[in-house]
Amino acid sequence: TELQNAEKGVYSMKAKKLLxxxxxxxxxxxxxxxxxxxxxxxxxxxxxxxxxxxxPTGKADPALKxxxxxxxxxxxxxxxxxxxxxxxxxxxxxxxxxxxxxxxDFSKSAKAWSTITVEAYIDWEITESNKYIAELExxxxxxxxxxxxxxxxxxxxxxxxxxxxxxxxSPEEKADFEKEELEETKKAAKAFEPYAKFEGMLNADxxxxxxxxxxxxxxxx
Numbered sequence: 555t556e557l558q559n560a561e562k563g564v565y566s567m568k569a570k571k572l573l574x575x576x577x578x579x580x581x582x583x584x585x586x587x588x589x590x591x592x593x594x595x596x597x598x599x600x601x602x603x604x605x606x607x608x609x610p611t612g613k614a615d616p617a618l619k620x621x622x623x624x625x626x627x628x629x630x631x632x633x634x635x636x637x638x639x640x641x642x643x644x645x646x647x648x649x650x651x652x653x654x655x656x657x658x659d660f661s662k663s664a665k666a667w668s669t670i671t672v673e674a675y676i677d678w679e680i681t682e683s684n685k686y687i688a689e690l691e692x693x694x695x696x697x698x699x700x701x702x703x704x705x706x707x708x709x710x711x712x713x714x715x716x717x718x719x720x721x722x723x724s725p726e727e728k729a730d731f732e733k734e735e736l737e738e739t740k741k742a743a744k745a746f747e748p749y750a751k752f753e754g755m756l757n758a759d760x761x762x763x764x765x766x767x768x769x770x771x772x773x774x775x
Contacts, residue, residue, distance in 0.1 A: 605666025606678045608646040610637020615651045617760040629770050631763075643771070645746065651756075656763065660750035667743035672728045672736060676720050683713050742771060 614620070620635035632641045633649070640649045640658065644667065647660040687710055694706035723731075746769055754765040 605662040606670070606674070607682075608639050608648060608663060610634065610639045611648055612638045614638055615649075615656075617756070618649070618651070618656070623763050625768070629768060642769070645743070645750075647750075654756045654758075656754045656756060658750075658752055658754070661747065664743050664747045664750045668740050668747060670736065670740060670743075672732050675736065676723070680717055680720055683717055687713050746771075 614634055614637055618633040618640075620633065622630050622632045624630040630642070634640065638649050640647050642660065645660045645663045647658045647663060650657045690706045690710050690713075694703055694710070697703040697706060749767065749769040752765060752767050752769070754763045754768075756763055
């Protein structure tokens with residue numbers, strides 16, 4: 555499980571390169587979760603209310619709970635440890651299981667990312683960062699090992715500093731981000747929308763998931 559979580563963190567960092575400038579904060583969060591040994595990087599305990607974070611509507615399926623499923627390439631699905639949510643890169647979806655059929659609908663998430671504004675993205679980054687700061691502070695309080703405790707404290711300090719930077723971005727910096735990064739992310743999200751709904755079939759022992767029309771992002775998004 556530790557190795558699996560490490561792979562999850564590494565992939566999350568690669569996948570979220572779509573947001574290469576502001577995405578540094580997301581990558582830090584992904585790494586933080588791995589170091590902390592947490593199993594809920596995509597648990598969606600909070601909800602921004604705009605589709606960037608999807609709230610579960612039911613319990614996680616026992617066969618899918620806290621697992622990641624990869625193809626022969628880099629494409630992967632990450633299933634939450636709490637609730638019936640799943641993610642591909644920064645996109646999230648509710649999933650339903652009916653017998654051996656698993657259904658996905660990333661439409662709301664894709665729509666939210668295709669229309670996101672700079673201010674909305676900053677607010678989302680800050681909200682997510684504050685949630686992980688709270689978790690790290692609790693872990694630091696309980697940690698007996700001085701080295702690990704220092705790792706938590708360093709992560710907390712870095713996250714707090716990045717939040718300050720986000721809150722104090724100049725109009726010019728925001729405009730640059732809108733032009734150089736956010737427009738490409740919105741373009742990729744819009745391209746994803748027509749393929750946001752799909753189904754997969756689990757094999758008898760639920761060790762393989764076959765998806766015939768799985769959306770794949772190329773290097774240009």
